Amino acid sequence: MIDNKTALLDLPALYIVPTPIGNLGDITQRSLDILHQVDLIAAEDTRHTGRLLSHFGIATKTYALHDHNEQQKAQVLVEKVLAGESIALVSDAGTPLISDPGYHLVTKCRQAGVKVVPLPGACAVITALSASGLPSDRFSFEGFFPAKSKGRKDKLLEIYKAERTCIFYESPHRITDSLADMLEVLGPDREVVLARELTKTFETIHGAPLGELVEWIEEDSNRKRGEMVLLIHGYREDKQADALPDDALRTLKILVQELPLKKAAALVAEIHNLKKNALYKWGLENLE
Ligand code: SAM
Numbered sequence: 001m002i003d004n005k006t007a008l009l010d011l012p013a014l015y016i017v018p019t020p021i022g023n024l025g026d027i028t029q030r031s032l033d034i035l036h037q038v039d040l041i042a043a044e045d046t047r048h049t050g051r052l053l054s055h056f057g058i059a060t061k062t063y064a065l066h067d068h069n070e071q072q073k074a075q076v077l078v079e080k081v082l083a084g085e086s087i088a089l090v091s092d093a094g095t096p097l098i099s100d101p102g103y104h105l106v107t108k109c110r111q112a113g114v115k116v117v118p119l120p121g122a123c124a125v126i127t128a129l130s131a132s133g134l135p136s137d138r139f140s141f142e143g144f145f146p147a148k149s150k151g152r153k154d155k156l157l158e159i160y161k162a163e164r165t166c167i168f169y170e171s172p173h174r175i176t177d178s179l180a181d182m183l184e185v186l187g188p189d190r191e192v193v194l195a196r197e198l199t200k201t202f203e204t205i206h207g208a209p210l211g212e213l214v215e216w217i218e219e220d221s222n223r224k225r226g227e228m229v230l231l232i233h234g235y236r237e238d239k240q241a242d243a244l245p246d247d248a249l250r251t252l253k254i255l256v257q258e259l260p261l262k263k264a265a266a267l268v269a270e271i272h273n274l275k276k277n278a279l280y281k282w283g284l285e286n287l288e
Helices: 029-037 046-055 070-082 103-111 124-132 149-159 175-186 210-218 246-255 261-272 276-286
Strands: 014-016 040-043 061-064 087-090 116-118 139-144 165-170 191-196 204-209 228-232
Touching: 014 103, 029 087, 040 046, 040 070, 046 061, 061 070, 070 087, 070 103, 103 116, 124 165, 124 191, 124 204, 124 228, 139 149, 149 175, 175 191, 175 210, 175 228, 191 210, 204 210, 246 261, 246 276, 261 276
Parallel strands: 014 087, 014 116, 040 061, 040 087, 139 165
Antiparallel strands: 165 228, 191 204, 191 228
């Protein structure tokens, strides 16, 4: 049932206001109303938000609140709300706090008894998941993929056996290296979806087993451009891995005592004429 009362500004409070992730048509009427009516808009980048506001003819004052000053400025904003002002929090794109500033401000507001009013709206993780074709009954948002290979592999090992869909934000500068690490840890058969430039002209949502996805992205450099989300299918028992011969598994168990799993799996694959990825996967699940 629609309840329009919640569309009215309920002063004073902190309003969490999502903004579009590309397509300006995705701003909601309620977000526009709130941005018009509040006394102040706390923004990650005031120049960036200024352009959005001028597009919609909104003249509300802005106040810089970004990762580097949030802890210190949050208190100033809490005091303003306590003094009777209404404040909207926006980030450069999408929902504030989702890989964006706002956590400290919201926490401080709640601790001070200030009302926090969340508005629903654009968010890349949910937008990507809704069209990915991957199971959406259980999923986790894992934030940005770690920037360094060691961190990425550790993270991938941590989620390797997770049965839920795991979702990461990724930068175009790292996508090639990240996919290479994913291929190494998850193997070529894991289904992964790349969702890029969502809601924009070159929106692409492509899903494939990792081995094929790596080839697909290399076919056209445009596929590595823009903003992107990676979605990984949850772990499924692999019948093929169960079928590995006992003598090969025995060799693998002996070799991993002396060698890294990857090297041991490659040697056993050669000795027993098996697929190294199946052995590596078995090793990850049973020996690590
Ligand atoms: N708060 C935002 C949200 O609600 O989605 C996310 C902000 S985070 C700093 C920016 C990252 O979100 C990008 O690097 C990209 O991974 C993802 N992203 C944002 N907009 C996107 C879009 N239009 N298409 C795909 N990914 C997007």
